[in-house]
Amino acid sequence: MHPIDHPERLAFDIGEDALQIAQTVRDFARERIAPGAAERDRTSEFPMELIPELAEMGLLTMKVSADDGGSGLDNTTYLLTMSAISAACASTAVICASSNLAMSVLGRNASAEQKERWIPPYARGELGPSSFALSEPHCGSDAAALRTSARRDGDDWVLDGGKMWITSGAVAGLHVVFARTDPDAGSRGISCFVVEKGAPGFTIGREEDKMGQRASGTVALHFEGCRVSDANLVGKVGEGYRYALATLAGGRVGIAGLCLGIAERAFELGARYAAERKAFGQTVMDFQNSRFVLADTRTELDAAWLLALRAAKLLDQGKEAAAETSMAKVFATEVADRTVDRMLQLHGGYGYSKEYEIERLYRDNRVTRIYEGSSEIQRLVIGRQIAATYAG
Ligand SMILES: Cc1cc2nc3c(=O)[nH]c(=O)nc-3n(C[C@H](O)[C@H](O)[C@H](O)COP(=O)(O)OP(=O)(O)OC[C@H]3O[C@@H](n4cnc5c(N)ncnc54)[C@H](O)[C@@H]3O)c2cc1C
DSSP: OOTTTOGGGSOSOOOHHHHHHHHHHHHHIIIIIGGGHHHHHHHOOOOGGGHHHHHHTTOSSTTSOGGGTSOOOOHHHHHHHHHHHHTTOHHHHHHHHHHHHHHHHHHHHSOHHHHHHHHHHHHTTTTOOEEEEOOBTTBSTTGGGOOOEEEEETTEEEEEEEEEEETTTTTOSEEEEEEESOTTSGGGGEEEEEEETTOTTEEEEEEOOOSSSTTSOOEEEEEEEEEEEGGGEESSTTOHHHHHHHHHHHHHHHHHHHHHHHHHHHHHHHHHHHHHOEETTEEGGGSHHHHHHHHHHHHHHHHHHHHHHHHHHHHHTTOOOHHHHHHHHHHHHHHHHHHHHHHHHHTGGGGGSTTSHHHHHHHHHHGGGTSSSOHHHHHHHHHHHHHHHHOO
């Protein structure tokens, strides 16, 4: 059962605070985010008007500590909250996820001065969302192969190159950009910079016409002699890749929540439709096959929740959880994919029509197996740990 609705069935203490926050966000998402979701999917229009409200609810800086100006939520609350947003609109959820990634990098690695300069205005939504810019046209999974360069020039850094697939990149006021500062040092030659909207030499590319999550403003970013001050270098030179990976580990739990929110909404729609639709003189729900499909799906969803909650709890306890967060992400995203497919099937022909929400959910979920570490990359991480355990 969905942990927000039936926490008592979990046999897992998610805590009163987490539950209350998730319920509040769910109510807000149903009232304010869900109504425009289908239209945004049709037009691909970025929900700029929602940014101040998302900020007011603390949803753009969830994982940044309260001391640094963020909401200071733990990973368990983040997981549940992401599912509450995505059940209403997956585009809005991924916009929150990418702002959270960008702000988390700053919260964990920026100087006190930098945090004060950037986190509070973005927490308040005054300057729009922020973006996390790691992937490039020629490399996503193998991010350590990135080519965007940053060279020192007096008191400045000059960036050249390009990023690809950047969520919210079309409208973000701030981009956390990973660039190569040492061509010979591999993953130790990457540093992290803040590039603000309007920086000289920085332009935004064409928006992608995507299958799903269509309102999330996914673009390429171009840097041609883009000049930023040394005050925009985040943390230490050469540590950028480590910052990116550490932040993405927590991000995996967020994506597990995001896809489970989509899947829970799909399950609800599928079960309701099956209970109403009649064929051969009975409801679709009355066919044993439909019940078996729903039973399998419910079982897999519950298992996915438990894996995701375990990963979140381990992170909350400050424990290393690379394999567990990968298991949570790969399992939840693949279960969610089966869920949207099966629930669409229960809708018959109507499921294939844009009139029905299940059609959007089917498309919106697909990318969750690709971004923030594809399923294959998650399996690499899990496999690496198994191999290390059994190494002779
Ligand atoms: C809608 C959307 C939003 C995104 N938002 C962002 C964002 O905000 N910021 C950002 O930085 N990036 C973002 N991305 C990029 C995303 O993280 C990458 O697409 C993803 O990491 C995969 O990289 P790739 O597309 O280059 O595929 P590739 O890395 O080229 O992979 C192609 C295929 O090969 C597989 N593969 C690769 N390496 C291995 C291996 N070692 N073993 C087995 N299989 C392997 C992959 O799993 C995949 O199936 C976004 C992508 C999309 C589609």
